[in-house]
Amino acid sequence: MKKNKDNDSLFAGDEGEILSRLGDRVEKAVGTIQELRKERxxxxxxxxxxxxxxxxxxxxxxxxxxxxxxxxxxxxRIEAILGSLEALEE
Known part of the structure; x- marks a missing residue:
């Protein structure tokens, strides 16, 4: 039985570490998402x-x-008017 308790506490410690790392990764992902939204x-x-x-x-x-x-x-129009004026001069 003692072995199971030791294993359980070992797993509990590992689980805590895993959850902590997971929490860190989630926070980092949230930060990245916020930065990407701002950039968007x-x-x-x-x-x-x-x-x-x-x-x-x-x-x-x-x-x-x-x-x-x-x-x-x-x-x-100016060329046409000038042409008309030239025709009048002749």
Missing amino acids: DQLRARVEELEARVKEQDSLDEEHERFRKERGEIRD
């Missing part, structure tokens, strides 16, 4: 910021294209 939130914010910049750039590109077309139309 930061990355999401950065993605949103970059998406907003892309939309702004797309808007600027569209505006630039519109101004380019407008400038071409104005140039064509």
Whole structure:
């Protein structure tokens, strides 16, 4: 019987150590998860910021294209007016 008590106390000590190590690992995992969630939130914010910049750039590109077309139309009209004026001078 004494052997069983010694074995039981040995196992109890081992179990305590195992539970302690397990607890440490769980705490470490929880810390890692919290860090990853924080990093995820930061990355999401950065993605949103970059998406907003892309939309702004797309808007600027569209505006630039519109101004380019407008400038071409104005140039064509000026050339037509100049052509009309030259025809009047002849």
